[in-house]
Amino acid sequence: MPLPTARRRADAGIPEPRREAPMPIDRLTDDEIGILLTAAVHAPSMHNTQPWRFEVHGPVVDVLLDEERTLQFEDVSGRATHVGLGAAVFNIRVAAAMLGHETRIATHPDPARPEIKARVYLDRREAPVPDLSSLYGEVSQRHTYRGPLLDHPIHLTVRRELDEAACTEGTELHWLEPASVSGLEVLLRQTDAEDLYDEERRQERETWIGGDRSDEGIAERALGPQPVRQSFVRDLSAGFDSPNRSQAVYETAPAIVVLSTPDEDEDAWVRAGQAVQRVLLVATSYKLAASFLDQLLERPAPRSQVRGVIGGRWPQMVLRIGYPAQSNGHTGRRDWRDSFDRWF
Ligand SMILES: Cc1cc2nc3c(=O)[nH]c(=O)nc-3n(C[C@H](O)[C@H](O)[C@H](O)COP(=O)(O)O)c2cc1C
Incomplete structure (x- = not known):
């Protein structure tokens, strides 16, 4: 009844x-x-x-x-x-x-x-x-996964649930069509190359990335394998040594989503962060894995190109999402008490 x-x-x-x-x-x-x-x-x-x-x-x-x-x-x-x-x-x-x-x-x-x-x-x-x-x-x-994805489509009902997760938090998810994805791939190569020759950015990455870290930054074990060919993944250690990583062939057509807000200020960024996390947790509940392609948003010129692709809304995150083909190591965290300042 x-x-x-x-x-x-x-x-x-x-x-x-x-x-x-x-x-x-x-x-x-x-x-x-x-x-x-x-x-x-x-x-x-x-x-x-x-x-x-x-x-x-x-x-x-x-x-x-x-x-x-x-x-x-x-x-x-x-x-x-x-x-x-x-x-x-x-x-x-x-x-x-x-x-x-x-x-x-x-x-x-x-x-x-x-x-x-x-x-x-x-x-x-x-x-x-x-x-x-x-x-x-x-x-x-939930962990960031930087390894190859299976060639397995994400069911429409799951996509809709991810859309709804973004929407509930006042943002929007844009699933890019293959033509837009290949456009972004070119942009990705450009931003990766710029990163490689920008000494200040490279040094900043090296401060936080690689080696054997336990409670902050990204240890080599969490970087995922090095792509054999150019792939739709960000190799965060590009430009400095990460000697112990394996190599892998990556998928050719990953699902790429952009999460956007209607406006652009600090409040919109905090809102976007809540939305990204909601999307990632719902994705995790379906055993989906995601990695971030933030280099597309870190400089004004490529970001405005991404903005053009999604109709003028503000892109706050670009994610590559799918079913993981393997596992990669995880990052650690400082104890929460280390960042807990005061009692009132
Ligand atoms: C705003 C933002 C941008 C990020 N950009 C990248 C990125 O471009 N490439 C990448 O591999 N991971 C990126 N990440 C993922 C972080 O490296 C990751 O969250 C962090 O190392 C902690 O690991 P976990 O996600 O596995 O817990 C980003 C995360 C955030 C929140």
Whole structure:
């Protein structure tokens, strides 16, 4: 027998079940803070710089920019850094939902402290908040995957779910047609070549990438194999030695998506970060893997070309997405307590 929908209930004169308004809470417990911030630091960030700090006061978690962990040459505008902070905010929302808290977000809540990029308000609710809490298990499962993809299409219903994930967060996903993908491939080669000869950018990458790292940056094991031929993947160690990597042939026609916002400012970047993370967690729940092609967005000229491809909206992330053909090693994280500044 079908469940009575709100419409049927109203038609039959059955009163709506009472939905309790979320009750405010005074403070978060130590355990709750640990769970929220452990989830937060699992977020992706460019070169795994983990550019965040957290402050908790009462039932509120503030997500702050750590100026010491920005990329001076490769992220001149700060867009990528804010996207990483937005991803951390989304993970806090997911963990809060799992704990039974509803959340509200304010970006740049305190004009006197512009380094606070987002404030997460938590309200009490008795049961896990559906929808978001169902993504909690994916937070620790999601990793950037830089290896080859299987030649296996992504089913339309899964694509739609990814579209919806982006849309729910106020952004849009654009699945590029093959003609646009080959156009971007040319752009990718150009931006890769520019990167190779830009000494400041190369040195910045070398600070964070390669070798055997444990709690920040990208260790060689997480770089994935070196492409045998030019491929639709970013080789982050191009220009310096990464001697122990295997080689692989990559897929020829990966699915490429661009995530966009209607406007372009710091708030839009934080929103984009939440959307990227929602898309990635939903993708992970379908065993899909993704890697980032951010070199297309790091300089104004290629970014405006990508913008042209998606009809003038602001591209905030380019992802290569599909089913992984192998696995690659993972990046590590600093303990959340290292970026937890103050108690009020
Ligand atoms: C804004 C942003 C840009 C990124 N750009 C790239 C990129 O161009 N190439 C790449 O391989 N990974 C890129 N990444 C992925 C990070 O390197 C990755 O998130 C980080 O190393 C942590 O690893 P994890 O995602 O496996 O947890 C980017 C991540 C973010 C948030």
